[in-house]
Amino acid sequence: MSFEAGSMGPKVLAARRFVDQTAGVASIGALGDVEAIMAGEAGTHVLPSLGPATIEESRAKQLAEA
Numbered sequence: 342m343s344f345e346a347g348s349m350g351p352k353v354l355a356a357r358r359f360v361d362q363t364a365g366v367a368s369i370g371a372l373g374d375v376e377a378i379m380a381g382e383a384g385t386h387v388l389p390s391l392g393p394a395t396i397e398e399s400r401a402k403q404l405a406e407a
Contacts, residue, residue, distance in 0.1 A: 349385070356387040364389045365403055 349369070356367035370377075370384025377383035381397060 353385070353387070360387050360389050366400060
């Protein structure tokens, strides 16, 4: 998947770096949609490579490890 600079490219790259360094979940979206983004209902979510997993499973694993 590729994104042009000036579009989603820088955001996706930063989100991927965050996930690679923390094994956390990164979400990209409009600030006005924050509740829906946090609920996994809006936005773009970058998950660590754990195999097939939903955002809810990934968050549950992250919380369990905290």
